[in-house]
Amino acid sequence: MSPARRAAAFPLDSLPVKPLDAVFVRCVPQLSFDSGRPPSYFFVSGHARRLNPRGVECLYFGSDEATAGAEYDRNAAGTTAGNQPKIIFKVRAHLHGVIDLGDAYVRKRLKIHDIDLFGPWRGKRETRLQALGRAVSTQLHIAAVRFPSDAARARGQEGWNLAVFVASMTGDDRLEILGPTNKPLEVFTASPHGRKR
Amino acid sequence: MEIEALPEILLTAPAAKVPAPSWARLYRHQSATLHQIRALRGLPALTVVQAKAPASLVRQEVFLRVLAERAKHAPLAWKIVFLFDHGPRLKAEDFFSVLKWFPTHSVEFAQGAGNGAAAVEEAWAKILKERSEEPRRDPLGQITSVVRATADLRAESGRLSADRVAEAFGLSVAEVAKMLAASRQAVSKTPDAQALQEGLRHFERIARLRTILPGGDFRKWLNLQRPSLGEKAPLNLIKAKKAAVVADLVEDMLTGAPD
Numbered sequence: 001m002s003p004a005r006r007a008a009a010f011p012l013d014s015l016p017v018k019p020l021d022a023v024f025v026r027c028v029p030q031l032s033f034d035s036g037r038p039p040s041y042f043f044v045s046g047h048a049r050r051l052n053p054r055g056v057e058c059l060y061f062g063s064d065e066a067t068a069g070a071e072y073d074r075n076a077a078g079t080t081a082g083n084q085p086k087i088i089f090k091v092r093a094h095l096h097g098v099i100d101l102g103d104a105y106v107r108k109r110l111k112i113h114d115i116d117l118f119g120p121w122r123g124k125r126e127t128r129l130q131a132l133g134r135a136v137s138t139q140l141h142i143a144a145v146r147f148p149s150d151a152a153r154a155r156g157q158e159g160w161n162l163a164v165f166v167a168s169m170t171g172d173d174r175l176e177i178l179g180p181t182n183k184p185l186e187v188f189t190a191s192p193h194g195r196k197r
Numbered sequence: 198m199e200i201e202a203l204p205e206i207l208l209t210a211p212a213a214k215v216p217a218p219s220w221a222r223l224y225r226h227q228s229a230t231l232h233q234i235r236a237l238r239g240l241p242a243l244t245v246v247q248a249k250a251p252a253s254l255v256r257q258e259v260f261l262r263v264l265a266e267r268a269k270h271a272p273l274a275w276k277i278v279f280l281f282d283h284g285p286r287l288k289a290e291d292f293f294s295v296l297k298w299f300p301t302h303s304v305e306f307a308q309g310a311g312n313g314a315a316a317v318e319e320a321w322a323k324i325l326k327e328r329s330e331e332p333r334r335d336p337l338g339q340i341t342s343v344v345r346a347t348a349d350l351r352a353e354s355g356r357l358s359a360d361r362v363a364e365a366f367g368l369s370v371a372e373v374a375k376m377l378a379a380s381r382q383a384v385s386k387t388p389d390a391q392a393l394q395e396g397l398r399h400f401e402r403i404a405r406l407r408t409i410l411p412g413g414d415f416r417k418w419l420n421l422q423r424p425s426l427g428e429k430a431p432l433n434l435i436k437a438k439k440a441a442v443v444a445d446l447v448e449d450m451l452t453g454a455p456d
Contacts, residue, residue: 028453029409043336043452047445050456060455071455075446076409078421084409120427123434123442140225151456154424161455167205170225 010135015106017097017142023090023178024061024162027068030085041089041177042188044166051145051163052133053126059164059175059188061091062149067159070151089185090178093144093162096171099136101147102160118150136165143168206317209234209264210247211257218247218280220314231260240264240271242324245278245317251291254279261298268299274327276303276320283309337405337451346408347401352389357397359388365404366432367416373400376438399440403431406447425456 026041044057052058062068065088076082099106101117116129126134129147136142144164152159164175169190176184206226208215215228229237246264248254255261268275279295281287287308296304305323307316337343350365352358363373374384377396384393407415419432423446426434431443449456 026453029451043454045336045448045452047448049449049454062455068453068455072450072453074456075423075425075450076418079410079414079418081409081414081418081450120425122426122446123439149455 010132011109012099012135012139012142015099015109015142016103017099020093020095020098020144020146020162023092024063025065025068025088025090026061027065027072027086027088029081030087041091041186042175048122048126048130049163050121050127051129051147052137052165053130056133056137057166058133058137059166061093061162061164063160063162066157067149067152067161070155070157070159071149071161074151074154092176092178092184093164094172094174094176095143095164095169096173097142098144098146098162099142101145117148118153133163133165137167140168140170143170143173205241205243207234207241207244208247209244211254211260215247218310218313220317221245223314224317231263234263234267237267239269240267240275240277242271242275243278243317243320244268244276245280245313247280249282250284251279251281251287251295254281255294261295265298268303274324276305276324278305278307278313278316278320280310280313280316281306281308283311337448343405343408343451346406346411347404350397350401350404354389356389356391357394357401359384359393359397361388362397362400362404365407365415366400366419366435372436376436376440396440399444400435402444403435403440403447405451408451 042059044059046055046057048054049058049060051060062071068088072086073082101107101110101112107113110132112128112132116127121127121129133145136145142165144162146160146162149159149161166188169188171190173190175188177186179185206221206224208217208221208226208228209230210216211231213230215230217226217228234240244264246254248257264277268277277299287306292306295306305316305320307313350357350361352361359373359377359379360370362368363370366373370385370388371381374381377384377393379393379396383390404415406418410418419435420430422428422430425446426442431446434440434443448454
């Protein structure tokens with residue numbers, strides 16, 4: 001079955017979808033940010049990640065500092081990377097529609113299992129979660145997917161990640177990087193011009 | 198390849214009011230006046246300009262200049278479709294007067310409202326084709342500290358050098374040559390050959406980890422099993438010609454992307 005046909009097989013229209021207005025967190029090495037040309041906080045490369053196949057632009061954030069920290073530390077274990085200065089930044093996500101893979105009913109409807117959420121995915125052919133991401137990226141009803149963090153789970157914690165599909169953001173959807181004042185450091189909107197500083 | 202269903206279109210015109218044609222309902226679209234375009238950071242992938250005729254359009258020099266300026270901040274693959282009213286058959290000089298404002302390959306023309314939808318579809322298909330061919334976006338490659346961390350992998354020529362990569366990864370030149378599907382003799386003779394650059398690029402992306410893991414720690418990381426790689430060591434995957442998988446993991450580590 002082609003990736004497009006697989007994506008079409010998800011019953012997205014009949015899933016419980018909720019709006020979201022909440023703060024999420026990301027943890028990055030400081031060295032990436034303290035140079036002359038820092039990247040946008042909204043870094044999108046388009047390579048495959050747990051919820052998106054290659055070519056589908058997606059932004060990921062953790063539900064809290066503990067989860068973002070677990071994600072950061074996950075692949076640095078056994079080295080001194082964990083001792084390096086880190087930056088934790090917060091993003092307020094205001095999105096019109098989110099599906100929650102923490103909901104057993106949603107998982108059942110989508111036929112998503114623990115192996116999809118917590119199993120290795122790198123280097124594999126398009127996974128079921130990535131096919132779901134492809135389906136989400138081609139509609140406007142759902143802008144993001146909340147899913148459990150495997151890194152937090154490995155630490156015996158409960159933590160969540162949010163995958164925001166850039167192409168599915170519409171209307172007033174926006175992501176704001178919170179700063180020291182009421183003015184966000186950077187804003188990512190659904191408008192054609194996308195991000196603003 | 199999969200065809201993305203919903204191109205995002207910006208509709209504009211030199212006239213203050215921008216009427217949305219009926220075919221525009223098929224797409225996610227937004228109308229913008231010249232004033233609103235000035236406020237944009239850049240054009241989206243697909244912009245449709247509606248005008249009476251090329252002759253009247255080129256008189257709107259400010260409009261074209263603003264469009265051309267904002268186009269510089271458009272995504273890597275983008276198009277502007279100029280949709281002219283149905284009228285006398287247009288000639289080469291008419292098109293040329295508009296073309297001179299923009300990169301030729303980014304401009305499409307159509308005449309008559311009935312041809313608008315087909316022109317947009319054609320432009321969208323070309324954007325998708327260009328996207329599939331364009332090099333990866335690489336914002337990390339613009340960060341001074343990240344570039345500095347891999348500077349030693351480059352030869353005097355500025356190109357990546359297989360012998361320097363081998364040293365950084367604790368490999369022999371013969372091993373690197375094998376991973377690049379090249380002969381050891383050829384790699385030894387010209388380690389920074391142009392033909393090797395694409396393969397060496399993955400090694401450079403992996404070596405960016407030295408931004409946070411200098412020296413011996415980087416090599417140690419290469420040899421430690423990683424849960425994200427199915428409990429395989431990165432170096433084993435690299436040797437199995439899956440360096441791109443490791444490079445993506447490193448990019449996620451440097452950008453804090455959840456696993």
